[in-house]
Each structure stands twice: as structure tokens, then as C-alpha cells.
Amino acid sequence: MTQHPPLLRIENVYKAFGGVQALNDITFSLSSGSITGLIGPNGAGKTTLFNLISGVFPADKGRIVFDGADIRNKKSHLLVGLGIARTFQNVELFETMTVLENILVGQYTRTRCGMWGSILRFPWISAEEKNSHRIASEILDFVGLSQYADHTSSDLPFGWQRLLEIARALASGPKLLLLDEPAAGLNIVETLKLGDLIRKIRDQDITVLLVEHDMSLTMEISDQIVVLDQGKKSPKAPPGPSRKMKR
Amino acid sequence: MINRHLTRDRLLLAAFALLILCTGIFVENYYYLQMLTFIGINTLLALGLNMLMGYAGQISLGHAAFYGIGAYGTAIMTVHWHLSPWIALPGTILTAMLVAYIVGIPTLKLSGYYLGMGTLGFGMIVNIIFREWSSVTGGASGFVGIPTLELGPVSFASGRSYFFLVWGFVILSFIICHRIIDSRIGRALRAIHDGEKAAAAVGVDTAKLKLQVFVLSAAFAALAGFLYAHMVFFISPETFSFISSIRMVTMVVIGGMASIWGSLLGASLLTLLPEWLQAFSEFEMVVYGLILMIVMIFLPRGLTRGLLDIYERALKK
Numbered sequence A: 001m002t003q004h005p006p007l008l009r010i011e012n013v014y015k016a017f018g019g020v021q022a023l024n025d026i027t028f029s030l031s032s033g034s035i036t037g038l039i040g041p042n043g044a045g046k047t048t049l050f051n052l053i054s055g056v057f058p059a060d061k062g063r064i065v066f067d068g069a070d071i072r073n074k075k076s077h078l079l080v081g082l083g084i085a086r087t088f089q090n091v092e093l094f095e096t097m098t099v100l101e102n103i104l105v106g107q108y109t110r111t112r113c114g115m116w117g118s119i120l121r122f123p124w125i126s127a128e129e130k131n132s133h134r135i136a137s138e139i140l141d142f143v144g145l146s147q148y149a150d151h152t153s154s155d156l157p158f159g160w161q162r163l164l165e166i167a168r169a170l171a172s173g174p175k176l177l178l179l180d181e182p183a184a185g186l187n188i189v190e191t192l193k194l195g196d197l198i199r200k201i202r203d204q205d206i207t208v209l210l211v212e213h214d215m216s217l218t219m220e221i222s223d224q225i226v227v228l229d230q231g232k233k234s235p236k237a238p239p240g241p242s243r244k245m246k247r
Numbered sequence B: 001m002i003n004r005h006l007t008r009d010r011l012l013l014a015a016f017a018l019l020i021l022c023t024g025i026f027v028e029n030y031y032y033l034q035m036l037t038f039i040g041i042n043t044l045l046a047l048g049l050n051m052l053m054g055y056a057g058q059i060s061l062g063h064a065a066f067y068g069i070g071a072y073g074t075a076i077m078t079v080h081w082h083l084s085p086w087i088a089l090p091g092t093i094l095t096a097m098l099v100a101y102i103v104g105i106p107t108l109k110l111s112g113y114y115l116g117m118g119t120l121g122f123g124m125i126v127n128i129i130f131r132e133w134s135s136v137t138g139g140a141s142g143f144v145g146i147p148t149l150e151l152g153p154v155s156f157a158s159g160r161s162y163f164f165l166v167w168g169f170v171i172l173s174f175i176i177c178h179r180i181i182d183s184r185i186g187r188a189l190r191a192i193h194d195g196e197k198a199a200a201a202v203g204v205d206t207a208k209l210k211l212q213v214f215v216l217s218a219a220f221a222a223l224a225g226f227l228y229a230h231m232v233f234f235i236s237p238e239t240f241s242f243i244s245s246i247r248m249v250t251m252v253v254i255g256g257m258a259s260i261w262g263s264l265l266g267a268s269l270l271t272l273l274p275e276w277l278q279a280f281s282e283f284e285m286v287v288y289g290l291i292l293m294i295v296m297i298f299l300p301r302g303l304t305r306g307l308l309d310i311y312e313r314a315l316k317k
Helices: A046-053 A076-082 A099-106 A115-120 A123-143 A158-170 A188-203 A215-221 B002-026 B030-055 B064-080 B085-107 B113-132 B159-181 B184-194 B196-201 B206-232 B242-255 B260-298 B302-316
Strands: A006-017 A020-031 A035-039 A061-066 A084-086 A176-180 A207-211 A224-229
Touching: A006 A046, A006 A207, A020 A046, A020 A207, A020 A224, A035 A046, A035 A188, A035 A215, A046 A061, A046 A176, A046 A207, A076 A084, A076 B196, A084 A158, A099 A123, A099 A158, A099 B184, A115 B159, A115 B184, A123 A158, A123 B184, A158 A176, A158 A188, A188 A207, A188 A215, B002 B159, B030 B159, B030 B184, B030 B206, B030 B242, B030 B260, B064 B085, B064 B113, B064 B206, B064 B242, B085 B113, B085 B206, B113 B242, B159 B184, B159 B206, B159 B260, B184 B196, B184 B206, B196 B206, B242 B260, B242 B302, B260 B302
Parallel strands: A035 A207, A035 A224, A084 A176, A176 A207
Antiparallel strands: A006 A020, A006 A061
């Protein structure tokens, strides 16, 4: 994947919690339009790394360069605007809201209407709303949830909640999508479909970084594998991805 | 789908405005008009707090402070500074918004019980200021001589004209709140309620939005305080005490969280109940508490949702 410049570079990143060195001198990069699998045993620091990239907390040392800019100290909600979207290990939907509304909130950073705008209803706002609804229905089509648009999100079966969370992340129009164990709790059929979806997302030119315990899925879809062990990047290269993507 | 919802809400609001108009024209009894006007003022309080509690999911146990700032603000501006009440109106609202902004920045960093305690403390401090700063507020004995509202030839002294003034503001506030709820901002507020972590992860600046809605709800409370002061002409610190803050929270919870009409129902019930219960004389508070308990046990999601559930169940049979 050398034909693309790296979208994200992690350079010598350290992070400690109290006396525990969660991440110890991590360096790797993601080339634009690729799928990278992040694997390793529990407690290896995978989720910590995710939280650093998505701005939940800052790194102690090192640089995280996204799209040419250092994002190490940026807050979560600003990173979404720059093009980094994520999902959570335990699905975090807006449970009282409908499927459609979840996607509409997902477009928060792409829309402009503020408090005054909502009260005064300027003409451009209804155009913006219409556009948001159009994008939302496209995204719901993309993940295959269109017919459930008006269902309350907590009423969906678990597998679909995962899809909805991914769809909500896509709604922000990201360049980089972080998926934290997207296959956890899914059955075999759902996992296969998820693999297809992640490829489809990559084909939309969205770079994907995923943490996953399901090795067959990770090996199947990843263009690159990074192994973390006890906060360090393991030098042991895993068996190469079983098939190279044609691009 | 969305348009159908919108039309239904608009029709409901228009029907409600018509109901207000008819009530105002046909009710002759002064006492009834005054009770209805109080319901209007309480609806404004409940509505503002509902935006904060019901939609954004942030509790405030000190909202009586903003109610008081509205009332004392206009009293000071009109009596001490001899300003027209119509200048005092935006003046007090802006004052309350400014106070909410300054207090909100540190306080809204708290959440859950801690936010409750923080706002509780703020409410108490403001109440002590009303009580102790006698030279300005009249202290514990209250503030007398707040002028009648007049607009050109129209005097808002009578029960009927004041009724229309208050409910005019209520309808305007309903429209404002409805528009906010049905927008990008409203969805983001509900997102914060459902999960702050996830809201931040989709790009919502949760701190900023919580502060905005806190300031908005303070503005509604100050408007209610202004209308209260020019209705009764006399204000005292007790009206804006801790108990008053709790009453507002009760109105929101009993009426129905995250529901505009719930604010109206909750405010009506909590205004009328004490009047009806006077027949029980010394047992009044006991019966009052009992009714609130029964409502919460059988309709835990508030009157609005509870009545809708009963209605929908009846339809199915």
C-alpha cells in the first residue's frame, strides 16, 4: 500500500495510568484507504490507543499526526470535524432516539444550524435539514437499515445496533473510521456481513483501523496487522494477510 | 413522515391558542382568571427547566434563583431606577442569562448528584442575598410597590388583560421550545441526555451546548419572575426559596420529562392541587404528598406519557 501517503502516523507514543505503562513507544502508520487490524491479548493497550487517537485523553509523549496535523491535544468533538469517527466496544447508541435520528445526530459536525438558527428558522436551515435527511437515507441504505428508520434504536436486535453505530460514525463523513471490536457479540453470518461492510467502507476511500478478537475476520479483511503486547508493539510479524486487496 | 408530525404539532398548538383565547374571553370570575394566570407563569418555569432536565438531562435544584432574579430585577429597575418595565423586561432576562452563563461554566462540569448539589448551593446563596441585602431588596419583609404594566392605552391591571399577556408569552415560548427541539440542536441535546460520551464522539461540543440550554432555561425563569412581580406587586424571598426550586422540578417530573405539554400539565396540577386541597385544612400537605406519590408510582414517566399509554391501550381493546 505504498502508493498512498499515510493518513495517520503514530510516532513514539507513550501513555501511563498511575504506575501502569499502558502504551510504550508505539510507532506505526496507516496508509490512506487501507484496513489495519490491531490485535493483541486483553490489556495490551488496544483500547487505550483508540482513546488516544479519538481524543478521549492525551498521550504522555510522542506525536499523533492525522492528515498532516498534530492532533495529540485535540478534544474528541473537534477530531470528528477533522474526519476521525469511532464506535465503542460496548455499543453506545442514543437509545431513546430513532434509527434515523441517530444518523442525523451523527451529521452534527457537517451541519451548521445553532440555537438562534433553530428558533428563527432561516430559509437555509430547512434546506440543510432536507439535505441531512437525504444523506441519512443514503447511509441507511448503505448499511441496510432503511426499513427500520423509524424504530427506536434500543428496540433493534444487537447485531443491527452495531451496524447502526457504524452508520452513525459514517454520517460524520470521516476519513478515518475507528472500530472497537465490531464483531463482539455477533454470530457467524453477521460477522461475515460485517466483513463485507468494512470492505465496502474502505472502497469509499475511508481508512479503517479496527481492534478485533475475531482473528479470522481480522486476517481476512486487513491490509496490515499491528500486534500489541503489554503496551509494546510486538516485533513478531503475524502471518501476512491471507489475501491482498486489489485496488 | 416528518411533515405529518410537523403539521400535527402545529394544529395542536393552534388549537391550544384558540382554547386560551376562548378561556380569556368567556371566563368572568376574577379568581379563576388569576389562577389560570398563575398556571401560565408556572408553565414558563416548568418549560424552561424541562429543556434543561427533560431534554439535555441536566438537573438544576437552584432554578428559583433565576425566577427571583427576574422578579427582583424588575422591582429594582422600575422602583429604584425608575426605568420603564418594558426596558426592565429585557434587562432582567439578560441579567439572569449572564448570571447563568457565569455560574454555568464551572457548575455544568459536574454531573448527576454533584450537579444537583452545586445548583442547590447556588440557589441558596442567591436566596440569602434577597433576604439580607435589605437596602436594595427590602430584606425578609419583602419588596413593595412594584408598578402595574402599561402599554400605551392598555393597562395590564385587570385579571383579563394580564391573563392574555402571560399566556401570550407562554404560547411564544412553546413555539420557541418546539422549534429548538425539532432541530439539529434539539437532537444534540437529547443525544447528551442519552449518552454524553457518545455525543462527544459524534462531534457534539457537550460543554458548550449544556451551557447554552442552561442560559436559555434561566431566561424563561426570569421572564416568569418578571410576570409574577408585576402581577402581585409585592415580592418576598420565600417565593424564591429552595422549596420553590423543588416545586419546579416536581412540575417537570410529574408532568412528563422531555415533553412541552408535560410542562403545562405539571404546572397546572401543582398550581391547582393546593387550592383544591384546602378542604383538608391541616392534612393538606399530607394529601398533596400522597397524590404526588401515587402519580409517580402508577405513571412513572409522568402524566403526559402515562395518559397517552392509557389512551393507546384503550384503542387496542
